[in-house]
Amino acid sequence: MFNSQMTWKRKHLLDIYNLSKEEILAVLDTAKGFKQLGRRSIKKIPALRGKTVVNLFVEPSTRTRISFELAAQRLAADIVNFTAEASSFKKGETLKDTAKILEALSADIVIIRHRSAGAPHFLSRVVNTSLVNAGDGAHAHPTQALLDLFTMREKVGDIAGKKVTILGDILFSRVARSNIWGLLKLGAQVTLCGPPTLVPKSLESMGCKVTYNLKEAISTADFINLLRIQHERQRHSMFPSLGEYSKLFGLNKERLAWTRPNAVIMHPGPVNRGVELDSEIADSDRSVILDQVTNGLAVRMAVLFLISGGDPSKETGDKPST
Amino acid sequence: MFNSQMTWKRKHLLDIYNLSKEEILAVLDTAKGFKQLGRRSIKKIPALRGKTVVNLFVEPSTRTRISFELAAQRLAADIVNFTAEASSFKKGETLKDTAKILEALSADIVIIRHRSAGAPHFLSRVVNTSLVNAGDGAHAHPTQALLDLFTMREKVGDIAGKKVTILGDILFSRVARSNIWGLLKLGAQVTLCGPPTLVPKSLESMGCKVTYNLKEAISTADFINLLRIQHERQRHSMFPSLGEYSKLFGLNKERLAWTRPNAVIMHPGPVNRGVELDSEIADSDRSVILDQVTNGLAVRMAVLFLISGGDPSKETGDKPST
Amino acid sequence: MFNSQMTWKRKHLLDIYNLSKEEILAVLDTAKGFKQLGRRSIKKIPALRGKTVVNLFVEPSTRTRISFELAAQRLAADIVNFTAEASSFKKGETLKDTAKILEALSADIVIIRHRSAGAPHFLSRVVNTSLVNAGDGAHAHPTQALLDLFTMREKVGDIAGKKVTILGDILFSRVARSNIWGLLKLGAQVTLCGPPTLVPKSLESMGCKVTYNLKEAISTADFINLLRIQHERQRHSMFPSLGEYSKLFGLNKERLAWTRPNAVIMHPGPVNRGVELDSEIADSDRSVILDQVTNGLAVRMAVLFLISGGDPSKETGDKPST
Numbered sequence: 001m002f003n004s005q006m007t008w009k010r011k012h013l014l015d016i017y018n019l020s021k022e023e024i025l026a027v028l029d030t031a032k033g034f035k036q037l038g039r040r041s042i043k044k045i046p047a048l049r050g051k052t053v054v055n056l057f058v059e060p061s062t063r064t065r066i067s068f069e070l071a072a073q074r075l076a077a078d079i080v081n082f083t084a085e086a087s088s089f090k091k092g093e094t095l096k097d098t099a100k101i102l103e104a105l106s107a108d109i110v111i112i113r114h115r116s117a118g119a120p121h122f123l124s125r126v127v128n129t130s131l132v133n134a135g136d137g138a139h140a141h142p143t144q145a146l147l148d149l150f151t152m153r154e155k156v157g158d159i160a161g162k163k164v165t166i167l168g169d170i171l172f173s174r175v176a177r178s179n180i181w182g183l184l185k186l187g188a189q190v191t192l193c194g195p196p197t198l199v200p201k202s203l204e205s206m207g208c209k210v211t212y213n214l215k216e217a218i219s220t221a222d223f224i225n226l227l228r229i230q231h232e233r234q235r236h237s238m239f240p241s242l243g244e245y246s247k248l249f250g251l252n253k254e255r256l257a258w259t260r261p262n263a264v265i266m267h268p269g270p271v272n273r274g275v276e277l278d279s280e281i282a283d284s285d286r287s288v289i290l291d292q293v294t295n296g297l298a299v300r301m302a303v304l305f306l307i308s309g310g311d312p313s314k315e316t317g318d319k320p321s322t
Numbered sequence: 323m324f325n326s327q328m329t330w331k332r333k334h335l336l337d338i339y340n341l342s343k344e345e346i347l348a349v350l351d352t353a354k355g356f357k358q359l360g361r362r363s364i365k366k367i368p369a370l371r372g373k374t375v376v377n378l379f380v381e382p383s384t385r386t387r388i389s390f391e392l393a394a395q396r397l398a399a400d401i402v403n404f405t406a407e408a409s410s411f412k413k414g415e416t417l418k419d420t421a422k423i424l425e426a427l428s429a430d431i432v433i434i435r436h437r438s439a440g441a442p443h444f445l446s447r448v449v450n451t452s453l454v455n456a457g458d459g460a461h462a463h464p465t466q467a468l469l470d471l472f473t474m475r476e477k478v479g480d481i482a483g484k485k486v487t488i489l490g491d492i493l494f495s496r497v498a499r500s501n502i503w504g505l506l507k508l509g510a511q512v513t514l515c516g517p518p519t520l521v522p523k524s525l526e527s528m529g530c531k532v533t534y535n536l537k538e539a540i541s542t543a544d545f546i547n548l549l550r551i552q553h554e555r556q557r558h559s560m561f562p563s564l565g566e567y568s569k570l571f572g573l574n575k576e577r578l579a580w581t582r583p584n585a586v587i588m589h590p591g592p593v594n595r596g597v598e599l600d601s602e603i604a605d606s607d608r609s610v611i612l613d614q615v616t617n618g619l620a621v622r623m624a625v626l627f628l629i630s631g632g633d634p635s636k637e638t639g640d641k642p643s644t
Numbered sequence: 645m646f647n648s649q650m651t652w653k654r655k656h657l658l659d660i661y662n663l664s665k666e667e668i669l670a671v672l673d674t675a676k677g678f679k680q681l682g683r684r685s686i687k688k689i690p691a692l693r694g695k696t697v698v699n700l701f702v703e704p705s706t707r708t709r710i711s712f713e714l715a716a717q718r719l720a721a722d723i724v725n726f727t728a729e730a731s732s733f734k735k736g737e738t739l740k741d742t743a744k745i746l747e748a749l750s751a752d753i754v755i756i757r758h759r760s761a762g763a764p765h766f767l768s769r770v771v772n773t774s775l776v777n778a779g780d781g782a783h784a785h786p787t788q789a790l791l792d793l794f795t796m797r798e799k800v801g802d803i804a805g806k807k808v809t810i811l812g813d814i815l816f817s818r819v820a821r822s823n824i825w826g827l828l829k830l831g832a833q834v835t836l837c838g839p840p841t842l843v844p845k846s847l848e849s850m851g852c853k854v855t856y857n858l859k860e861a862i863s864t865a866d867f868i869n870l871l872r873i874q875h876e877r878q879r880h881s882m883f884p885s886l887g888e889y890s891k892l893f894g895l896n897k898e899r900l901a902w903t904r905p906n907a908v909i910m911h912p913g914p915v916n917r918g919v920e921l922d923s924e925i926a927d928s929d930r931s932v933i934l935d936q937v938t939n940g941l942a943v944r945m946a947v948l949f950l951i952s953g954g955d956p957s958k959e960t961g962d963k964p965s966t
Contacts, residue, residue: 038428040372041372042371042372042373043372043373043374043428044371044372044400049686049688050684050685050686050687050688051686051687052687052714052717054710062404063423066376066402066404066427067427069402070374070400070402070427073374073400073402074400078688078714078717078718080710080713080714080717082706082710093913093914094917097913097914097915100934101707101913101934101937103934104934104935104937104938105710105711105714105937105938105941106682106687106938106941269415269419269423270415270419271419273416290422290423290425290426291426293423293426293427294426294427294428297427297428360750362694363694364693364694364695365694365695365696365750366693366694366722384726385745388698388724388726388749389749391724392696392722392724392749395696395722395724396722591741591745592741593741595738612744612745612747612748613748615745615748615749616748616749616750619749619750
């Protein structure tokens with residue numbers, strides 16, 4: 001892990017957009033070591049002993065919270081959960097005030113999930129505590145992108161030149177956005193596909209290809225990343241119904257036949273079974289959905305580890321991705 | 323504890339029904355050692371250091387959750403709470419998917435409470451993680467039965483031949499069901515009593531006696547275990563009212579005179595004071611209600627300890643009790 | 645810390661009212677040592693290793709809960725959160741039963757916040773566990789008072805003879821009540837100010853001055869402690885509106901000019917910005933609001949530390965303050 005610590009100088013993980021290829025690889029290499037550790041009987045190392053990590057989840061998420069909580073525990077950090085329901089946001093306290101208080105309590109790292117895009121960037125300008133973005137609105141979800149990259153590299157080694165298709169609700173997806181930046185930085189070819197209302201042609205300006213033809217999108221892909229239809233989040237429905245979506249873009253057995261025999265199926269979870277993806281495929285050996293979960297823990301350990309050792313004096317201001 | 327570990331080979335604790343007498347005694351003997359430990363100033367041992375325990379409580383229960391949480395902490399495990407309210411069950415994730423994720427996160431033991439009978443057995447067939455049933459519907463609550471057996475043995479030594487009366491809502495009670503199996507395996511004589519709607523005669527097929535005569539039920543008993551009337555759970559009232567129940571079957575001072583002078587009063591808690599049991603008796607030295615709580619912690623430590631050391635390769639499939 | 649442990653013999657912290665000046669100073673001196681510790685990279689000491697601390701918060705409070713949780717973690721205690729929402733209070737369990745259960749589970753210290761004045765004192769008579777009052781109704785909030793005293797001493801050394809003005813909703817404030825007792829014991833001069841409905845003249849019987857003239861109240865003060873208007877708590881409004889309160893008693897830039905140039909602005913948080921206090925002043929270097937947060941952690945560590953070492957045999961019964 002020595003070289004990774006040489007490369008990584010950041011105090012925060014706010015976004016994939018601002019990371020260099022070398023920084024991304026530093027996280028992924030560090031995570032590789034931590035994944036080994038997870039196979040031992042005693043899975044802890046004292047790297048963050050005596051440090052305090054706060055899970056500030058202003059938008060609920062059990063999976064991601066637990067993944068970060070376990071990551072912090074395995075590094076022997078103390079961890080405090082601060083969820084919106086229990087919080088004094090009810091009393092009208094602002095996010096800034098809350099972050100200031102966590103800083104005053106000497107929190108070393110605050111992991112923040114928030115409904116509003118840019119919330120972690122905003123906080124990085126008002127507090128000195130290290131921040132990890134665990135998902136902000138439709139903007140970014142950098143640890144999800146890093147764990148997806150880790151999972152792809154685990155399958156094929158270098159992903160430069162590999163074809164990755166991201167399918168579904170791209171426009172409202174922080175997962176898509178962070179994945180696209182990460183994939184492009186590592187040299188992958190990215191194709192986006194889904195209903196035109198959710199995958200506007202303008203996304204091509206990011207450097208990827210947009211198509212509305214499912215067969216074309218998936219037939220040459222090395223990786224097919226199916227995004228969750230966030231039906232609970234969209235107020236004005238952008239497509240007729242879940243059934244309609246499934247009929248047009250859901251991956252079922254018949255359409256799987258269009259793909260390359262070793263194309264890898266990915267999904268950030270939780271899967272809407274029968275909507276984006278049929279259960280049979282989700283649970284088959286073509287899918288790496290559970291590997292993504294396992295790798296997420298290793299990647300989050302790596303992020304907490306690197307951030308703790310990073311030299312804040314060399315921190316450069318990050319510009320949010322768009 | 324050496325002999326207990328020789329006897330115990332199971333990876334899960336799903337049910338009392340499938341345990342042998344020797345396995346039950348292995349837990350109770352191990353718990354005895356842990357109860358001693360609880361009296362020391364430093365109450366921790368590093369038996370589960372670096373292991374991850376998840377409290378997956380899909381039905382709320384503060385008492386049982388805290389008891390397991392403390393048990394895990396005293397064995398130096400890391401523990402993560404996953405409660406239904408905070409969970410992504412809201413997002414339509416299935417129980418199986420959740421368990422698969424916990425397995426992918428390398429959880430060593432998942433403690434599960436669930437509204438549906440059979441949920442822990444179901445999970446034991448789909449994940450490799452160790453499972454502890456912390457109560458499933460009206461089916462089983464094995465650690466409650468084990469702590470009740472522990473408490474009885476603490477009072478009288480061997481419980482073979484002892485008379486145990488279980489009083490109240492037997493039909494809907496996982497506590498009753500698990501207690502009956504445990505008591506019969508250890509050779510106790512079990513009498514069930516309560517309103518006929520809640521204590522059908524057919525329960526005699528389990529190997530115990532059913533009576534609707536309270537005086538008969540309690541006058542020769544060594545132990546009287548009063549179950550909580552789960553009035554918040556029954557949709558169609560099986561008896562007129564709590565007042566009516568109390569009038570017919572509540573244990574008050576007058577009726578206590580019917581019992582043997584050293585008959586022991588038990589209750590799994592929380593007591594509906596004045597319904598199943600008068601406060602005066604609940605708080606008297608005839609009652610061991612708080613000993614049950616203390617013993618619960620020791621028993622749960624024993625279960626977590628034995629399960630962690632059990633050899634999964636020798637695991638035999640459990641058949642759910644009925 | 646040796647001398648502090650000589651002075652401190654109490655098993656509970658229920659109230660400031662019963663503490664001697666020497667006991668208050670013992671906490672503050674101990675906290676000073678712990679504040680130093682918070683500046684180190686590894687912020688933990690094993691003083692409470694193997695001890696169990698329970699956060700029994702029957703009234704929600706994220707700030708105070710997290711402050712106590714971090715304090716316990718830094719002393720290496722195990723900590724369990726027990727909040728009202730998740731609790732079996734829903735099942736009709738009484739507070740006394742809950743405390744008895746925590747005692748039976750060998751909890752070493754129970755930190756209790758409760759809506760009802762006197763709840764912690766009541767529990768101290770029914771359980772043997774150490775208790776820390778984290779706020780009971782409108783009665784007492786001793787750790788808040790101690791952290792306020794700590795913060796004042798940090799600014800001026802000895803506070804005997806210093807002028808402290810408490811401003812706002814005194815009548816309904818446990819913070820005010822505990823601060824008044826603490827300040828008077830250490831020899832400060834206390835002035836109370838606010839609307840007559842919230843600051844009755846009868847409070848002068850405690851030994852402080854009451855005035856309704858804001859200018860008079862703040863112009864000679866060394867410390868101005870602005871209390872939060874608990875608008876979510878008052879059922880029958882005791883004043884026309886928040887806007888009206890702000891107009892009459894809110895501290896803004898213009899009124900700040902009335903104060904002494906080095907008068908220190910305090911607030912227990914969370915601030916209703918623009919009501920009690922303008923943002924500009926809250927965030928200026930005249931304010932020590934975030935120091936109060938930092939000091940709260942050190943003071944709570946000191947309380948947990950001293951209580952754990954206190955000799956229960958020498959405990960004298962406390963009388964609740966009025």
